[in-house]
Amino acid sequence: AQSVTQLDSHVSVSEGTPVLLRCNYSSSYSPSLFWYVQHPNKGLQLLLKYTSAATLVKGINGFEAEFKKSETSFHLTKPSAHMSDAAEYFCVVSDLSGNTGKLIFGQGTTLQVKP
């Protein structure tokens, strides 16, 4: 069975400093992995996705993530945080138990950016 664990429920950084949001996954297959962002009172927006091509994936707004199979991790990073990055972030893995297009969501990490 597939699962995903976000290791921090809340991360606080200062504006201009690096961001690291950690995600570990469990999958018996080669998974598809995603990061979504949700700003307050908004729907979810796709930041980036990994689908077995390059292990370093670049997304929107300067975010990137690296797929590390040996560590079963897919951590999200950004070199320099901006105030507008404050939001909730979800790490997501595809559910490969059936060909249904279902996704499995982590519990979310709230990113706070301090001025």
Place this chain on the structure above:
Amino acid sequence: DVKVTQSSRYLVKRTGEKVFLECVQDMDHENMFWYRQDPGLGLRLIYFSYDVKMKEKGDIPEGYSVSREKKERFSLILESASTNQTSMYLCASSYSAGTDFYEQYFGPGTRLTVT
């Protein structure tokens, strides 16, 4: 531009009322999904549909039903609303092609309050 719309952003209903939440996508996607989002619990899948008139239960289908009469529209129905169904409801859709997994596109959400 990709678009998923939901009929209401905010909704207040009384206990026992029948509630309809509507979702429309304009991307000709095969798959559509309904989630509820609660603090600390992340996103939980209620129902999904991979074709017109087809539906599958998700992780928490109790107290809900769905309808998909047209490809672009997926409705969530609360037959008799209860206070524990107060939540944010998110609709999503995705493309399907063989065994490839594609990202889901989300609507803005409906915040439902049942009093």
